[in-house]
Amino acid sequence: VFCLHVVTLVKSVLFHRRNPLHFHFITDTVANRILSSLFQSWMVPSVQVSFYDADELKSEVSWIPNKHYSGIYGLMKLTLTKALPPDLSKVIVLDTDITFATDIAELWGIFRKFTDKQVIGLVENQSDWYLGNLWKNHKPWPALGRGFNTGVILLYLERLRRIGWEQMWRLTAERELMSMLSTSLADQDIFNAFIKQNPVLVHQLPCFWNVQLSDHTRSEQCYTEVSDLKVIHWNSPKKLRVKNKHVEFFRNLYLTFLEYDGNLLRRELFGCPSQANPESVQLQAALEELDEDDQCYDFRRERLTVHRVHLYFLQYEYTPTEDDTDITLVAQLSMDRLQMLEAICKHWEGPISLALYMSDAEAQQFLRYAQASEVLKNRKNVGYHIVYKEGQFYPVNLVRNVALKNANTPYVFLTDVDFLPMYGLYDYLRRSMVQLDMAHTKKALVVPAFETLRYRLSFPKSKAELLSMLDMGALYTFRYHVWPKGHAPTNYAKWRTATTPYKVEWEPDFEPYVVVRRDCPEYDQRFVGFGWNKVSHILELDAQEYDLMVLPNAFMIHMPHAPSFDISKFRSSSSYRNCLNTLKDEFHQDLSRKYGSAALKYLTAQRTI
Incomplete structure (x- = not known):
């Protein structure tokens, strides 16, 4: 949740800014991982980011x-003189529930108005809290008049260090805690008690730099026109439900940045070309090397696109199993497949890693969907990773790799989101991995795939039930009508009567769904949209000499849905199909270079097709 608020705040700051910026984040290890990967993949010019370990400051x-x-x-916030680098002389400190309506440089400019003695810039509190008359026996911490709100602070670190801030706030806190016993408003109580003792040290900021929207504020008395506003502070856990005559305006401003396309913030700052980071310089060079007359230019350009990634978009909790056989279901999806999530959660109780390809606005729709679903709300072992949309193709293998790389278990089940695993598959796979000694051998376990053309299917409870549905025509082997080659090597005839796992050989265009160790090769990202994205992965597993073992009592069923946009493009565009052939040839050549003569069989197989 912290990271979601931070992203909205950062978008509002980046939208208005005209100068290079340096963000300093104090985070735990989880937020550090999420935000550092987000900023790295966001590639916003003229922005630096530093992280500081909150665990080290807790004591x-x-x-x-x-x-x-x-x-x-x-x-x-009390520890910043110690936490931040000693050569950092000034800093603006912000709560995460802040939205900017102007350039943050204006706020920075107020440091110049400080007198020699002033070390802290704050806006007066807009609630009656510190006046102590909200209810009977309400006894707040001491404050100067209405007190100050610490959602926005200008800290003159250099001067604070000079006056011995660390010792001063500690003494204040120790003294007041003797009678108050605890803080009610965290750092704000201690800042206010300190200021009451040392009023000359505070510079009062105009109230429009922190318009506080909680239930008890007088924020409306702070401004006459909403156009005067600079910073809105949603300092209420109830966020968008506060009462204020301009609340619609505030809500819209907040929602604008919530759903704003973050890719638009990648624009260069006027007059700051020297601030480009090394990754963007490399990327620019690679883009310039591409031949615009090449018929596959669009595909090649897509491969160089850096997509913004927000890992663990929702809360995730995972406790490793005692033994070393845990397995994560790995899949990717876009907005049109959201309805599959609840069903998958009911069929698979183990951990899940999902990468979702979405725009900023769709990510917010997904958030609302997940929060409204009892099934999804109660499942904490699902990692949702947003890959933000950009470019004209669906970068399917890049999205798959995000889900794969963020699985936390030794094994992964590589599947697609429109398949429902049989009930009990999670436990069955864990038993099979032990029986087949996957920890010490190179095996890919094949889960046979079936499909139904019926939107309402009574899901088979066992292999026997599945076989009778197959005989009655309620189910088919997967892609039997349109692409039998993709799954024929699974050898469904043998599977019908098999009671033990059996080995199958690789054949051209084979693309089964498999269970492998997490350190398997990644998907090849040159394949985007429709075609050859899974085939190339199985091909590389075979080149690495994985044994393909079909499991006799496992199955999964593909549920019907409308065709994707990319398959329609593939079917209707000959240049798309030609280009896919070019990419296949290049992939084969790369494979031969990587695996030597062992990979020649793929080239000959390709030529005989």
């Missing part, structure tokens, strides 16, 4: 009892 503030919902993290 500085963990002695302070705090009743505020921000917990220990709310108190960490």
Whole structure:
């Protein structure tokens, strides 16, 4: 949740800014991983990002009892003179629930208005909290008048270090805690008690730099025209439900940045070309090397596109199993397949890693969908990773790789989101991995794939039931009508009576769904849209001498859906099909270079087709 708020705040800052920026984040290891991968893949010019480990700072503030919902993290603003680099002289400190309506440089400019003594810039509190009359026996911490809100702070670090800030705030906190026992508003209580003792140190900012929208504020008295506003602070856990005559305006501003296309923020700053990071320079060089007259130019360009990635978009919790046989279901999807998620969760109880290819606005729709679903809300072992849309093709293998790389178990089940695994498959696969000694051998376990053309299917409870549905025509072997080659090598005739796993040989165009160790090769990202994206992966597994073992009591069923946009493009465009052939040839050549003579069989197989 913290990361979702941060992204909206960052978008609003980037949208208005005209200068290079340096963000400093104090995070735990999870948020660090999410945000560092997001910024790396976002590639916004003239932006630097630094991270500081919150765990190392906890001991500085963990002695302070705090009743505020921000917990220990709310108190960490007190530690910034110590946490941030000693050569950093000034910093703007922001809560995550802030939205900017102007260039942050204007706020930075206020440092110039500080007198020699002033070290902290704050906006007056717009609620009556510190006046102490909200309810009977309400006893707030001491504050100067209405007190100050610490959602937006200008900190003059250099001067704070000089006056011994660290010791001063500690003494203040220790003294007040003797009678107050705990903080109610985290760092804000301690800042206010400190300012009451040292009023000359504070520079009061105009109230439009922190318009506070919680239930008890007088924020409307702060401004006459909404056009005067600079910063909106949603300092209420109820976010969009606060009462204010301009709440629609505020809500729309917030929602605009929530759903704003972050790719648009990658534009260069006018007059700042020197700030380009090395990755963008390399990327630019690679793009310039492409031949625009090449009929596959669009495909090659797609391969160089860097997609923004937001890992763990929703809360994720995973506890490793005692033995080393845990397995993650890995799949990718776009908005039109969302309805499959609940069914998959009901069929597979193990961990899941899903990469979702979406725009910013679709990601918010997905968030609302997941929050409204009882099934998805109750499943914490599903990692949802957003890959943001860009370019004209669906980068299917790149999206698959995001899901694969973020699986946390030793084994992965590589599938597609429109398949429902049989009930109990998770446990059956874990038993099979032990029986087949997958920890010490190179095996890919094939889960036979079937399909139904019926939208309402009573799902078979066993292999026997599946076979009778197959005989009655309620089910078919997967792609039997349109692409039998893709799954024929599974040898369905043998599977009908098999009771033990059996080995099958690779054949051209074979694309089964498999269980492998997580360190298997990644998918080849030159294949985008429709065609050859899974085939190339199985081909490489075979080149690496994985044994393909079909499991006798496993199955999965493909559920019907409308055809994807990419398959329609493939069927209607001859240049698309020609280009796919060119990419296949290049893939084969690369495979031969990588695996030597062992890979020649793929070339000859390709030529005889």
